Amino acid sequence: AQSVTQLGSHVSVSEGALVLLRCNYSSSVPPYLFWYVQYPNQGLQLLLKYTSAATLVKGINGFEAEFKKSETSFHLTKPSAHMSDAAEYFCAVSGKGSGGSYIPTFGRGTSLIVHP
Amino acid sequence: EAGVAQSPRYKIIEKRQSVAFWCNPISGHATLYWYQQILGQGPKLLIQFQNNGVVDDSQLPKDRFSAERLKGVDSTLKIQPAKLEDSAVYLCASSRLAGGSGELFFGEGSRLTVL
Numbered sequence: 001a002q003s004v005t006q007l008g009s010h011v012s013v014s015e016g017a018l019v020l021l022r023c024n025y026s027s028s029v030p031p032y033l034f035w036y037v038q039y040p041n042q043g044l045q046l047l048l049k050y051t052s053a054a055t056l057v058k059g060i061n062g063f064e065a066e067f068k069k070s071e072t073s074f075h076l077t078k079p080s081a082h083m084s085d086a087a088e089y090f091c092a093v094s095g096k097g098s099g100g101s102y103i104p105t106f107g108r109g110t111s112l113i114v115h116p
Numbered sequence: 117e118a119g120v121a122q123s124p125r126y127k128i129i130e131k132r133q134s135v136a137f138w139c140n141p142i143s144g145h146a147t148l149y150w151y152q153q154i155l156g157q158g159p160k161l162l163i164q165f166q167n168n169g170v171v172d173d174s175q176l177p178k179d180r181f182s183a184e185r186l187k188g189v190d191s192t193l194k195i196q197p198a199k200l201e202d203s204a205v206y207l208c209a210s211s212r213l214a215g216g217s218g219e220l221f222f223g224e225g226s227r228l229t230v231l
Contacts (some may be wrong), residue, residue, distance in 0.1 A: 042222070043223050090158055094217055104161065104220060
């Protein structure tokens with residue numbers, strides 16, 4: 001069975017500082033990996049997706065993530081935080097289930113707080 | 117293109133009552149998902165459909181929850197009877213790709229409060 005661990009339920013940074021949100025996964029086969037963002041009272045929307053084409057994936061709003069197979073990690077970074085980045089961030093892994101289809105599993109989420 | 121539509125947005129019921137949620141996915145999307153998101157937690161997959169067949173429902177409490185996707189398009193999720201612990205946001209998502217490997221497009225969710 002696959003699982004996703006997001007370290008830290010809350011991350012607080014100052015505006016302009018580096019953002020680092022951590023995600024580790026377990027999967028028996030190479031999975032598809034995603035980061036989603038959820039703004040208050042809105043649905044989740046895709047930030048970026050890893051599909052084995054490149055280990056460094058660039059997403060929207062200046063975010064990027066690096067796939068490290070040896071560490072089973074897919075951490076999300078942004079060089080300079082903006083106030084508008086304050087939201088809930090979810091890491092997700094889609095690995096093959098027993099029936100052969102990919103089953104998307106989400107982490108618990110990390111709330112990003114940005115201070116002026 | 118129109119996004120994933122869900123209704124109702126909010127529902128308050130008493131325990132042991134029943135409730136139904138409706139989802140209309142993006143046109144042409146093969147895969148449809150229902151997730152349960154309890155406050156402070158990540159979305160938990162309840163059921164995954166590919167067209168009108170069930171791919172995974174291993175975490176669906178089948179004694180009280182049921183879901184169907186008629187004609188491979190829209191879907192309903194029903195809870196009967198509801199318990200206090202069912203209070204959550206029920207998220208519907210769809211994906212263009214079959215098989216669960218693609219991007220998920222989410223609706224705004226249906227927030228259920230069970231008193």
